[in-house]
Amino acid sequence: MILKVGGSVLTEKDDEETVADVFDDVLAAVARSAPDDLVLVHGAGSFGHPHAARHGIDDETPSDEGAYETHTAVARLNRRVVETLGGHGVDAFPVHPSSFAWRDDGTHVPTSGVDRLQEAGLLPVVHGDVVADPRGGVSVLSGDEIAVELADTDEAIGMCTSAGGVLDEEGNRLERVSSVEQIAELGEDTTDVTGGIRGKVERLLSVPSGGRVFGAEGIDAYLAGEAVGTLVRR
């Protein structure tokens, strides 16, 4: 089971490298309800995006300048997450995609390291990162993309986001989305270099088992296997 918690949930968007007020509560819920087979993925939020933006790095534009600066900023958030989970009694362990994932014509995220940490009894905590790009330097690999890449064919994917689900134009949460056409116009998270809700929907529609999009209040229920938020499945 994969839970991806967005940078928009864990960090203050407008305050660089600042965690959100709900940071501890969200991770307490993860610690309380995590099944043995959980992999936690988190976004970069205000730790990674400002550095990436300053150096013009995104998922389609690589750079060597700013590569380490951007990685290490997200790694700081990752340590906060791992240490907070540790404070709640969970043997969490950091996983840095830049150490083993890369892009060429496609995106490659080998799962062996995560699988072995899990088998060894640790909770892998993976983060949105920058990864080697043969065009030169690194490009952004979002937490959303990592979550989908790490999932086995039949594995549950949950995406916890500040939007609380996939919303229609009136702000009502949709029960289910099964095509991109269904969401003609959705508010994009404009400051998130790796895309907002539309990107999540497209990624979840790309895998047979799909996934769920929900808010922080849905974490316990999702981890208990309940139907929360919006189901996104083709």
Place this chain on the structure above:
Amino acid sequence: MILKVGGSVLTEKDDEETVADVFDDVLAAVARSAPDDLVLVHGAGSFGHPHAARHGIDDETPSDEGAYETHTAVARLNRRVVETLGGHGVDAFPVHPSSFAWRDDGTHVPTSGVDRLQEAGLLPVVHGDVVADPRGGVSVLSGDEIAVELADTDEAIGMCTSAGGVLDEEGNRLERVSSVEQIAELGEDTTDVTGGIRGKVERLLSVPSGGRVFGAEGIDAYLAGEAVGTLVRR
């Protein structure tokens, strides 16, 4: 080309989490002489070993307690190394083995991440770490072992160590070692949980191309492809 610089060179053995006086000089030499295809590996030194020892973790004894503490201590040294190289104008990038390597009956260190970072124009800086162990938690994977595991069949391996080479009982450096029997009694680095010179010799003898063992003053010459220190090859 692989250069492994020992924790005994980079850190003060008796002062926890303290870099050695020569730290900057050693990395300046690496920055000055690094060929394009270099992979730098460094040991844990006084950053990792005290934490591992406190929790009883070594290469044969895994533990979940102390896993994160030990990893994150070595990662602190790794950041110092990467940032110091950056100060000398090198686009260095951290590589954390715990994110992708593991043990079971053998040791598994997939090389894709390192290879792709190199192709993208970055200098991978890999460190001795703890890695997932199916017996429960993590066990120590030394920088020496990583250096040998990362090497291609015909790739040069250099091990820079405070001993300055493989020495005989009178303290004279041997020109060549071609068997373990040849070094009946060598002073072991007793505080290094991952073994000293004997371990290096055994590891280098295990690969066809062998490698060289030398002191910090030999880094420039090794990186220039010269014959420095002790050649260890079966």
